[in-house]
Amino acid sequence: NAGVMQNPRHLVRRRGQEARLRCSPMKGHSHVYWYRQLPEEGLKFMVYLQKENIIDESGMPKERFSAEFPKEGPSILRIQQVVRGDSAAYFCASSPDRGSEAFFGQGTRLTVV
């Protein structure tokens, strides 16, 4: 049973470009969470999605960030017009239902140059 798959593992973007991070949850999991981890810090909740629905995006910056989890395909975290401060590791986790144990992917390390 494959775990949570994130790609790419590493992403380099120039300031002003767009970054797209993908997350395929574990088989049978329909709940996806995105977290951001800055260097030497813990994980900060960004957004919680179920298939085709954003349930809670209280941790998402108001501008430039968006997330989706379509009926088919992976969940996407999109960052438009990236800035240096967006450089971080972005982790996706999935669970079979709300509040169950969540399992993390290996993360996407975004570097903005």
Add this chain to the structure above:
Amino acid sequence: TQLLEQSPQFLSIQEGENLTVYCNSSSVFSSLQWYRQEPGEGPVLLVTVVTGGEVKKLKRLTFQFGDARKDSSLHITAAQPGDTGLYLCAATSGTYKYIFGTGTRLKVLA
């Protein structure tokens, strides 16, 4: 705002020593999880505790949830270099949203 404070922040010990790391909050949580994260990887779930006073053992690791469900500890017996990593606690008040602690970075020297 709910906060989880972990201590110590950094810990460097010799192989074979015992250690305890702590996760504290002023809030009551319905469940708490411990993760270990290695450099360049995602957090890996070690254990979930849900009952006040609960103790769980995973080989040389012992996890305890405080009676009031506000704090937790992780004790490692006879630490090994393979235990090196960032230990994170995460807790929820009953919703899906987990608050993560600041982490304890452990280094076990051979």
